[in-house]
Amino acid sequence: MKTIALGLTASLATLLAAAAPGKIAKPPQVTFSKDVAPILVKNCQGCHRPGETAPMSLLTYQEARPWAKAIREAVVLKRMPPWYADSHFGKFSNDRSLSQSEIDTLVAWADNGALEGDPKQTPKPAQFVDGWNIGTPDLVLEMTKEYQVPAAGTIKYEYFTIPTQFTEDKWVRMAEVRPGNRALVLLVIWELTDSHPVIDLAVFKSRNWLLSTLTLSLMFAIFFGNIVLTPMWLHVQLGYTATWAGYATAPMGILAVLTAPIVGRLLPRVDPRWIVTFGFGVLALSFFMRAHMTSSVDYMTVAIAMLVLGAGIPACIITLTSLGVSDLPPEKVASGAGLQNFIRIMSMAIGASITQTYWEHMTRHSRAELVAAIDPTIAQELATKAGAIGFSPERSQSLFSGLVDGQAVMLATNDFYAGATLLMLGLIPLIWVIRRPKAPLKAVAH
Ligand code: HEC
DSSP states (O other): OHHHHHHHHHHHHHHHHHHOHHHHSOOOOOBIIIIIHHHHHHHTTTTSSTTSSSSSOOSSHHHHGGGHHHHHHHHHTTOSSOOOSOTTSOOOTTOOOOOHHHHHHHHHHHHTTOBOOOGGGOOOOOOOOSSOTTOSOSOOOOOSSOOOOOSSSOOOOOOOOOOOOOSSOOOOOOOOOOOSSGGGOSOOOOOOOOSSOSSOGGGGGOHHHHHHHHHHHHHHHHHHHHHHHHHHHHHHHHOOOHHHHHHHHTTHHHHHHHHHHHHHHHTTTSOHHHHHHHHHHHHHHHHHHHHTOOTTOOHHHHHHHHHHHHHHHHHHHHHHHHHHTTTSOGGGHHHHHHHHHHHHHHHHHHHHHHHHHHHHHHHHHHHHHHHHHSOHHHHHHHHHHHHHTTOOHHHHHHHHHHHHHHHHHHHHHHHHHHHHHHHHHHHHHHHTTSOOOSSOOOOOOO
């Protein structure tokens, strides 16, 4: 009986063992000499050796053994080896990061007692050239002054400029940074600068650029002030909804689209200053139409002023952007055009917000002036008339107050457009200070 029972338990154990083979099969032993050292040679010893930046040497088993747990953590968290290039953007030939199986090997080694294995199998530590790693370079540039690192304390971020003295552009095939004292350098961030910065302020010295940018920016400021003001005014004054305010401003686009190609055609043939003068003249005319409206203005009057405005816009924008770069040397054209674009967009935003503030302020101001100027007997008379047709005194008072408000808004708006008209006319003489370009102008694409 006993033997049978034993036989049964034994075969059960065999069955269980077959079902969970991992539990029984012994994993291959991970050792320093066979598995770990090759990884250290390839990925770590560049920094982890005497005289380098890393705090400890990892050349031998004796050196690496005490660091086993730290190595495990550093590679699992991908702190080591340092490699910050984003792997989503291509493959780098000097990629020193570890593969997942290499990480697993280092982890298994640390977790299983960090064994040495057979020392005879250990590969030789990596060999490093003491001197240039890239071969003798064609050109060696040195820091102009030595930098003293204090023994203790913190130091500021340091920038060292090393002039190349190149007189022409060069292709760089390879480059190497060699610190005088490698143990003191943690990292070098290397930037190439050149004499054509993205924003080249030298364009300010060009008369045509300066005047074109100035006039274009002022024009944009006013133009956008108008774009912001018109719907606000239509809403307050005439009770327009946003949609109807849109219908009243939209006609601006019609003549803008029609005149843009004409301006492009004329640009190489006509003195561009005439085209800009025409543009500012049209803008002045449109603003003038808006400068003496009354509070009983109708849709068409506003829409026509907007239609006219459209005819002047391309003449100003296309011509002034081209004039702006007309006397710049070819290598400065891009930064000149870019900077001008930036300034005009900025003045657009400033113009829009100043106009709104100005308008609100002026509305209050006009109201105060109106109230002071109103003959009290008129108010009285109105109240009596309103009373006769059945309005309560409060109601007639609020009606009257609304009337004054409406007039105040109208006056403030008219003042804005009178100012805008004068500014547009005032810019015309400035246009004629711009030098006429020698070569025929071409439209600058943005
Ligand atoms: C580019 C140079 C460089 C390489 C390559 C490099 N290290 Fe380091 N390592 C350093 C520096 C510098 C420090 C000390 C500063 C720090 O902790 O960030 C350091 C610190 C460490 C530390 C200390 C603890 C820690 O996480 O900061 C460990 C462990 C370590 N390295 C392991 C490795 C291993 C393993 C490799 C290879 C797989 C490796 N390092 C590759 C530069 C390097």
